[in-house]
Structure formats: C-alpha cells, structure tokens
Amino acid sequence: MLMRPTTMWVVYLLVAVTASLQAILIGTHTADGFTYTDYNNYIIFRNSFTHLIHGQNLFTHYPAEQWDLYKYSPAFALIMAPFSVMPDWIGLPVWNMINAGILLWGCSMLPFQQRTKILLGWFMLLELLTSLQNAQSNGLMAGLIIGGYGCLKKEKTGWAALCFMLATFVKIYGCFGLLFFLFFPNKVKGGLYTALWGVLLALVPIVVMTPQTLVWQYQNWLVMLAADKAASYGLSVMGWLHSWFGVNGGKDLITAIGFLLLLLPLVKIKKYKEQNFQLLYLASVLIWIIIFNYKAESPTFIIAVAGVGIRHFAMPKKIWSNILLAAVFVLTCMSPTDIFPPMVKERFFIPYVIKAIPCIAAWLIITYELMTYGREVRESVEVG
Secondary structure, eight states: OTTSSHHHHHHHHHHHHHHHHHHHHOOEEEEEEEEEEHHHHHHHHHHHHHHHHHHOOOOOOOOTSSSSSSOOOOHHHHHEEEEEEEEEEHHHHHHHHHHHHHHHHHHHSSSHHHHHHHEEEEEHHHHHHHHTTTTTTTTHHHHHHHHHHHHHHTHHHHHHHHHHHHHHHSGGGGGGGGGGGGGGSSSHHHHHHHHHHHHHHHHHHGSSSOHHHHHHHHHHHHHHHHHHHHHHHOOOHHHHHHHHOOOOOOOOHHHHHHHHHHHGGGGGGGTTTTTHHHHHHHHHHHHHHHHTTTOOOOGGGGHHHHHHHHHHSSOOOOHHHHHHHHIIIIIIIIIISSSSSSHIIIIIIIIGGGGGHHHHHHHHHHHHHHHHTTSSSSOOOOOO
C-alpha cells in the first residue's frame, strides 16, 4: 500500500491541504502595529498581481498588507493572477498542492525504478511539510529543476527549457538548471528553446503594463536583489563559517570558490553520457543553490534534501552513505520539529547552523565523487 504511486500522490496532496488549513486556523498575529497571517508568503505572492496591474513597485515594502518583500520576477506576479481573486481558504491549499504536485512529478521523471521513486518521495516528505507550512515556492523550484532534467532524459528538449526558465523566473538561481543541457545532444535546439521561453516570460507582463513600466520593474528587481544579498548569512556555508569560526566577510570569495567547485566536475566531458554522473551532478546543483544562498532559511531546504536523496538512491549502497542519509533526516529534516526541545533549537541548532551542516557535508562528498568518478563507480541506477 505505502509503495504505490497513487498512495504517494494522495499523501502529498493531503499534506499540502492539511498544512494550508493549519496555517489558516492559526489565525493572525500582530507585529509593529500591523496584523499578519501565518501564511504571509502566500499573501505576498497573491498581492503581487495587484501591485503589478496598478503599476506599483513590486519590490518595496507594503507593511499594511504584508510582512517582508516580494523577491520574484514580474512574470511570476502575472502568473499569480488567479490567486488574487480566490479566497485564502481555497487559494492557499491550491498553491501548496501545486508545490507538492510539481515536486512529485519532477521526481517521477527520474530514471529510477518506481519503488526507488517512492522511497525518495517518503524521504522528502517531512522537509516538504516545513516548506508547505510556510507557503513557500521551494517544492515548485525543486520539482521544476528535477523535472527539467527528466525531460532531457526523455528527449523533450522544449519542455526541459520551459521547466528551467520557469524556475529562473520564480527564483533567479533556477538558471543553474540550464547546465544540464551540457550532458545531452541538441544543444543548439536547447539554446533556441531556452531563448524563446526566456523572452516570452520576460515580456509577458506587457499584457498588463507598458514596456517602460516593465523595464522599471526589472530595474527595481535588480536593486532589491543586490540589497538582499548583503543582508544576512542564512543557513549557508557562510553562515556556518560565521557561527563556527567567526568569519564576518568574504561572501563574494566564498561564493566564487563554491561556484568553481560546482563547475569543476564539468571538465570530465567523457562522463557526460553516464547516468550516474548526471544524477550526481543534479544532486550537486540542488544542494549548491541552497548552501551557497545567503538568504537560505529552513523552508528552502526541501531543494537540498531532494538532492541528498537523489545522490543516495543513485549510488552504490554503503554503510557510510546510510549514515549520511540518516544525519540529513535527523539534523536537517527533523530540526524544526518538536522532537527537539525549544532550548536545544535556540541554543544549539539555530546559532550553530546545524540544519545546514549535513547538507554541506553531503555536497563536499558529492563533489569528491564527481571528481573521482570512474575509478570505483559504475552504473548502478535501476532504470525504470
């Protein structure tokens, strides 16, 4: 029963609805004299369409309406049009079901046997719940990047390009999905499709605004992203270095080193066609975009956890690999839960960035496996 695809879909959608209803039933709270809901991220997404059509700056504060900034593209604001007219008790569950469903769809496109896909789904579920409880878009992001890779495996180049560009226009780091075009033929075709979808998504808000206003919105987006980058360390490599070793600067240098390490395995061109190598690199990208994101917070880690799971199920099973998977589940997935007393979270997990540590370790291991790929690793993925 638990290993049936239908069961997995029902569970994911039920979790999405339950998380939504829980957030709605919690009610509101007051901060700085304003009243906010516990699903404020969804409110930000919903309001973005209204701000868009009224020609307002998408990327400034609206404290009377929402807490925190909108950080997505103008195209994403346009996509949120249907949610702007839905009551929250309908819109929020639909939004969370889209996130859960796209993630599960993306994983269904992986070249695993059905049983392995379901095991991956169960492994991700708790971390997905954390994201859904915060009404964030991280399940959507993970699903689009994984699904884009899956589309390339199935020679659906146009759909892959759409997945990657949609991810990019949700959160800018979705563009890293484009790296997977390197592993497959028809690169020119892929480039043309990417350009087509990119131009379409960039310009589609013109249907509700003038070109001059659209250019202004993109300028505002760039200004906000630049300011946002300097604001914090997050649950990232930089956050770990800061909390453990007192490192207070060098964000750009750390990012540059991480980026070079991300690209370094791509020198192994002869391995591009090997499925395990591709899956390891997919895992690396999914983890990298979180642990080198200085705004990374707990709900974003569904993306990294998906990468850890893909790496585990793609590679030969060893005792240390099982230990790594368990460490990620306990210290990353379970860290926000009531399993750990509040005192442990406040004095240990939060200040010492514990949630990120297993994922950082996993990424370093994956990088080593990619660079040494071929010495011991052979194709071990069970193709469905």
